[in-house]
Amino acid sequence: MDVLYALLLQPFVFMAQEPLIFAETVVKGLMAGVLYSLVALGFVLIFKASGVFNFAQGTLALFAALTLVGLMEKMGDGLPKAAIVVIAIVATIGVMILLAMIVERFVLRPLVNQELIILFMATLGLSYVLEGVGDLTWGSDVKVLDIGLPDGVFDIGGVYVEQLDVVAAIVAGSMVTVLAIFFNKTRIGRALRAVADDHQAALSVGISLQQIWVIVWSVAGMVALVAGVMWGSKSGVQFSLSLIALKALPVLILGGFTSIPGAIVGGLIIGLGEKVVEVFWYDVHGGAVENWFAYMLALVFLMFRPQGLFGDKIIERV
Amino acid sequence: MLYRETGLFKTSYQADQALFTLTQDRILIGLILLVAFAIVPFMVNDYWSKAILLPFLIYSLVALGLNILVGYCGQISLGTGGFMAVGAYGAYKLMTGFPDMNLILVVVLSGGIAAAVGVLFGLPSLRIKGFYLAVATLAAQFFLIWMFNKVPWFYNYEMSQITVPPREVFGVLVTGPNSEPASQYLFTLSFVVFFTWIAMNLVRGRIGRGWMSIRDRDIAAELLGIKPLQTKLSAFAVSSFYVGMGGALVFTIWLGSVEATEAFDIQQSFFVLFAIIIGGLGSILGSFLGAAFMSLMPVVLKLILVDGVGVVPVDAKHIEIILVGVLIIVFLINEPAGMARMWQIFKEKMRLWPFPY
Numbered sequence: 188m189d190v191l192y193a194l195l196l197q198p199f200v201f202m203a204q205e206p207l208i209f210a211e212t213v214v215k216g217l218m219a220g221v222l223y224s225l226v227a228l229g230f231v232l233i234f235k236a237s238g239v240f241n242f243a244q245g246t247l248a249l250f251a252a253l254t255l256v257g258l259m260e261k262m263g264d265g266l267p268k269a270a271i272v273v274i275a276i277v278a279t280i281g282v283m284i285l286l287a288m289i290v291e292r293f294v295l296r297p298l299v300n301q302e303l304i305i306l307f308m309a310t311l312g313l314s315y316v317l318e319g320v321g322d323l324t325w326g327s328d329v330k331v332l333d334i335g336l337p338d339g340v341f342d343i344g345g346v347y348v349e350q351l352d353v354v355a356a357i358v359a360g361s362m363v364t365v366l367a368i369f370f371n372k373t374r375i376g377r378a379l380r381a382v383a384d385d386h387q388a389a390l391s392v393g394i395s396l397q398q399i400w401v402i403v404w405s406v407a408g409m410v411a412l413v414a415g416v417m418w419g420s421k422s423g424v425q426f427s428l429s430l431i432a433l434k435a436l437p438v439l440i441l442g443g444f445t446s447i448p449g450a451i452v453g454g455l456i457i458g459l460g461e462k463v464v465e466v467f468w469y470d471v472h473g474g475a476v477e478n479w480f481a482y483m484l485a486l487v488f489l490m491f492r493p494q495g496l497f498g499d500k501i502i503e504r505v
Numbered sequence: 506m507l508y509r510e511t512g513l514f515k516t517s518y519q520a521d522q523a524l525f526t527l528t529q530d531r532i533l534i535g536l537i538l539l540v541a542f543a544i545v546p547f548m549v550n551d552y553w554s555k556a557i558l559l560p561f562l563i564y565s566l567v568a569l570g571l572n573i574l575v576g577y578c579g580q581i582s583l584g585t586g587g588f589m590a591v592g593a594y595g596a597y598k599l600m601t602g603f604p605d606m607n608l609i610l611v612v613v614l615s616g617g618i619a620a621a622v623g624v625l626f627g628l629p630s631l632r633i634k635g636f637y638l639a640v641a642t643l644a645a646q647f648f649l650i651w652m653f654n655k656v657p658w659f660y661n662y663e664m665s666q667i668t669v670p671p672r673e674v675f676g677v678l679v680t681g682p683n684s685e686p687a688s689q690y691l692f693t694l695s696f697v698v699f700f701t702w703i704a705m706n707l708v709r710g711r712i713g714r715g716w717m718s719i720r721d722r723d724i725a726a727e728l729l730g731i732k733p734l735q736t737k738l739s740a741f742a743v744s745s746f747y748v749g750m751g752g753a754l755v756f757t758i759w760l761g762s763v764e765a766t767e768a769f770d771i772q773q774s775f776f777v778l779f780a781i782i783i784g785g786l787g788s789i790l791g792s793f794l795g796a797a798f799m800s801l802m803p804v805v806l807k808l809i810l811v812d813g814v815g816v817v818p819v820d821a822k823h824i825e826i827i828l829v830g831v832l833i834i835v836f837l838i839n840e841p842a843g844m845a846r847m848w849q850i851f852k853e854k855m856r857l858w859p860f861p862y
């Protein structure tokens with residue numbers, strides 16, 4: 188009876204009694220969801236264009252953030268702050284594009300036509316390499332990433348919202364818009380969609396797969412950079428940053444591997460659910476549920492829609 | 506010249522259905538078993554046992570289990586670490602709850618518990634497939650580890666680190682810090698050999714063929730009358746049984762005391778998955794080769810880097826990670842079918858050696 192009370196009644200009583208706490212939890216959850224979406228977005232891009240389930244996306248974010256911090260430290264104090272930030276970001280983008288080329292040349296190209304699980308394992312191997320290289324070049328201690336993002340809080344009618352979260356939401360929103368335009372209106376975007384649809388058909392109309400892959404991995408690298416900057420500004424650049432990939436996976440299956448809006452909506456649902464359950468159902472589980480709750484939530488959704496909320500309908504033939 | 510079928514005539518159904526039809530294979534297996542059972546126990550010391558032999562044997566068992574699920578039945582699972590933890594904590598609860606229970610029974614029963622949990626987490630596989638399923642099995646991984654840390658009943662209301670009580674099998678101490686490396690090694694080896702034999706027979710019989718048909722084309726298999734429910738769940742059950750026994754052995758024999766978050770984290774799941782992919786999906790031999798590769802590589806790399814070249818241990822760790830990643834990618838590019846395939850090619854060459862045409 189006690190359990191049932193704690194499970195079914197008490198949380199809602201709590202919510203009704205403390206609307207401010209509830210509102211704040213919801214906002215926090217949504218903001219966390221935005222950050223999950225940022226990582227999930229990179230996954231979706233690569234999955235759509237090459238069918239590769241890129242496990243290295245989290246490590247990619249860590250690698251990008253590490254490179255950015257490392258470059259900013261190397262440049263020292265001689266220049267004004269803004270200049271350092273801009274130069275470092277441009278240089279990091281360059282590094283990510285270079286990385287995309289290396290990945291395409293040495294990992295993807297030799298593995299063309301292999302089974303998907305082989306490609307998945309290759310990205311796992313890649314994430315090991317990136318992790319090791321990042322640590323070896325820039326050191327493995329926790330680094331503070333400060334590129335001048337605001338770090339105060341807004342007070343909206345008693346509900347506190349971190350400014351950094353708001354910036355992240357704005358950045359995520361504009362990034363999705365830019366990506367949507369890129370995918371739908373540009374020549375390269377159309378080529379990307381063609382590749383996603385059918386590799387061979389795309390090849391036969393003269394689209395270069397290799398070029399497309401480099402572009403997709405570069406874009407995913409930049410998305411990873413944004414995600415890395417946002418997470419890094421929040422909690423420092425450290426190894427655990429690469430674990431956000433694990434947070435993004437349930438977002439992916441919830442939203443569907445192939446859908447950009449799915450990544451956003453899935454991220455919001457998961458972020459919201461996680462925070463609300465963490466705060467209001469604390470008496471039932473006793474804390475630290477964020478590791479698995481998202482997966483369970485996604486599993487429940489999958490029972491009803493096996494392809495995720497917005498994924499392409501799975502059509503099976505013998 | 507040495508290794509060929511020529512001149513071998515099978516004159517009975519029994520001979521035709523033998524596990525190893527080639528005389529050469531039988532001799533080779535017999536030799537390996539002879540060395541493993543009769544010679545190695547006299548040479549083994551603590552370092553060899555704890556650092557090389559036990560990890561290799563136990564990971565072989567776990568890899569075998571995962572290979573049944575991934576390689577034979579085609580259901581990708583990333584929950585291996587969680588199921589190993591079920592085996593380990595099952596063994597702990599059984600050993601502390603029933604102090605008189607034989608350790609052999611304890612290990613087998615913990616495998617059984619893991620099998621039940623495996624079936625539970627295998628249920629979504631009827632509805633979701635491919636990478637969606639892979640991610641869904643991560644739910645098992647994270648939930649189980651969280652549960653073992655959070656619910657005090659599992660660690661008997663003491664510290665969350667569980668330690669194995671000393672137990673004897675046939676009058677010989679095999680668990681705890683005071684046991685002889687040789688007896689621990691023999692205990693584990695017997696398990697691995699026996700259950701490998703079971704698995705070899707499982708995968709070539711009706712059950713195993715059912716798994717493979719589901720893997721190759723599930724809808725076609727369904728139309729042929731293979732029930733997806735029983736087939737998939739039996740694969741999950743058998744796989745988790747093996748993995749759970751492996752977890753129980755990790756806890757009771759190899760490590761002696763474990764903490765769920767450290768010993769059975771997601772890296773374990775990836776480690777075993779690497780082992781079967783490098784070894785060869787859908788191959789019993791591959792499970793062993795992959796487990797050997799994955800458990801020996803860090804030892805060898807450490808030997809070369811730290812003791813040989815003299816790299817600082819911290820940097821060596823990073824270099825090791827990079828090398829592991831590079832090796833995996835190189836391996837996947839050169840031989841995606843794994844080491845089992847390389848062995849097959851080698852055998853083909855041996856048939857004609859030394860006069861290839």
